[in-house]
Amino acid sequence: MNCRTGCGACCIALSISSPIPGMPDGKPAGRHCVHLTSDYRCAIYGRPERPAVCNNLRPAPDICGSDRDEALALLAWLEWATRPEPAATQSGPVQPL
Numbered sequence: 001m002n003c004r005t006g007c008g009a010c011c012i013a014l015s016i017s018s019p020i021p022g023m024p025d026g027k028p029a030g031r032h033c034v035h036l037t038s039d040y041r042c043a044i045y046g047r048p049e050r051p052a053v054c055n056n057l058r059p060a061p062d063i064c065g066s067d068r069d070e071a072l073a074l075l076a077w078l079e080w081a082t083r084p085e086p087a088a089t090q091s092g093p094v095q096p097l
């Protein structure tokens with residue numbers, strides 16, 4: 001499938017761990033990328049500073065759904081399903097002070 005014009009759901013719902021110009025720590029899930037325009041286009045499309053993850057993302061029905069709202073819901077679920085496990089807590093006998 002082709003990317004829907006004026007969607008931008010993946011530029012909001014997904015987290016990006018690599019630095020983005022203007023977002024040096026990447027982008028948390030659910031936050032608009034600073035390069036997402038008001039009509040939901042990428043302001044740095046085709047430019048070398050566009051993150052590789054954005055260049056590599058391929059539109060597909062299972063993430064893009066049939067409309068923007070469905071894409072936002074599917075991508076939010078994907079973020080939740082692939083979130084990192086919390087660090088294991090240290091186990092073992094409690095040392096008395």
Ligand code: SF4
Nearest residue numbers: 003004007008010064
């Ligand atoms: S969610 Fe899919 S259709 Fe929407 S902007 Fe991203 S790739 Fe394009």
Ligand code: SF4
Nearest residue numbers: 011033035036042054
């Ligand atoms: S850099 Fe462009 S494609 Fe990547 S998240 Fe930001 S607006 Fe979307």
